[in-house]
Amino acid sequence: MSTTSDEQAAGQHYLVCGIQDCQKNGQFYCNDCHQPMCEQCKDEHGKSSNNKNHDVVPYRQRKHRLPIEKCKLHPTKNVDIFCKECKTPLCLKCFLTEEHKGHEFDDLEEIYAEKYALWQGQFSKIQKYFLPTSESLKTDIEEDVTEIKNIMENIRTSMKAEAESLKNLIDEVTSEKMEHTQTMEKSLLRLLKSQETTYDDYITYLGEISDTFQEYLPITNQKLLFFENLKIETIPETSKxxxxxxxxxxxxxxxxxxxxxxxxxxNTEPEKRKIQPMEAVSTPMKFTEKQLEQSREKADMKQTLSLSSSVTKVREYSVPDVDNACHVSVDKPGKLWVSDSFKNLVQTDQGCLLQKIQGSGGVSGYHSTTQTGDLIYADRNENVVSKITQDKQITELMKTGDWTPLSVHSSRINGDILVGMTTDEEGKVTRYNKAGKETQNIQRDNQGQELYDYPHYITENINGDICTSDMNKFAVVVVNELGEHRFSYTGLRSDFQPYGICTDVLGHILVCDRGKESIHLLDQDGAFLSFILSKEQCMGYPRGICVDDENNLYVGKFKTSIVAVYRYLQ
Incomplete structure (x- = not known):
């Protein structure tokens, strides 16, 4: 959902403490007064005898206010009572009439809050179970379509091969039979040739006899008188x-x-598609004991952590061989990778140089540490994404073709690799698995509009949302894990320029704003909560940010080699 500056400013006013001129973070909410409160004002609010029975809860557990609806009979009064006998919403004047005397009533706001919570739960089921499960089944069907097409194509190929084989056998047998007829023909022709020779010899014989007889015919030749009678050999017999x-x-x-x-x-019974039961949605993967323990620790931490009323600087590192700290990736507290705009990418531990490699440069979040301590980084010159292990071995994971990789994030949820990319005309976010195989492309919303132009910083929230800073759209663009657009945050003023972005254990979104050289803190749904740091508090130009496992905020400062560490949660 896109929000205007006025709406965002209104969101900011609603989410800060609503007591008089107090502008601290509104972490709590009075369901009776319908206003947010900071911790100090909450305590003061409870001290008043008029408010001792008020229901004050953490802000996220607030009851949603009943929408204002005017009574049709009394247009100046709001409908806020429900008659259980008549099953009708009423205003105060209706409530006092004889018509409803002795009836039982309910607070319409309570009913609304219950219904809202119920529908919110149902809507959550749709978003987290029914829709993803249906999409998964649809994906299974699409995969089955592809498989069936491949199987049928293989069958056709086999049939053609078998037919070709039969043709070859026919040609082979036919060829053998043709050769046999050639042999038979030669034998018969030899026989006939022999017979022809026999008659040639016999005709020659008859000619010789005729010649001799011709010699004896003249009167002067009396040899004929002295020869015996002439015997002529019989004609040779031959067979047809x-x-x-x-x-x-x-x-x-x-x-x-x-x-x-x-x-x-x-003749086999079709196998029914497996529909994952709803109760299994929350734990779709098997976890090791260590992962379960870490999950429990994070859950406990969420219940005890909250926004601090002030931000405290914990420490500061001067990173060697870095001219301006544009992006920071933390391996573990104090051990981090820092890049600048001059192709310097260095790893330090407590500020001491461990190693240095050549990066692709530019003010973008082109590297990210993995859960195992490796580093994933993009080379925008060669259009490749590589991994460097803890033993300093570099492996190419994937090529991005004609797309220039700008930003990279290694998921803390499943180890997937998210890459923000661009061409001269458009941008997109691509998901790869740990092996570097492409599994998802996110480019347009459900209206076909392009989501990205220049996604130069990227991160992932605890709910699976993908959050990107898009420099050319002047917005933080957030989609869910299915790639569906959730909202775009465009700052409080027109000069919002988002750079470094990260999330924390509470689901907050933190983003650097180059326009005001500050850091904005948003809730999980994109509502502005507060400025974490201003330019004056940063004492510099915040560009790259990340949060470590101890909930420390690391801020890389442009035009310096400084990475400062702050505490903003308590």
């Missing part, structure tokens, strides 16, 4: 060859079909 006869094969279409394979759907 028997030609081969072709007998056609006896087959039909069914015979061919039998030779080739067939496609059948197995």
């Amino acid at each position: 060859p028997v030609p081969p006869v072709f007998t056609a094969g006896q087959f039909n279409r069914d015979d061919v079909a039998k030779l080739l394979g067939k496609v059948n759907v197995p």
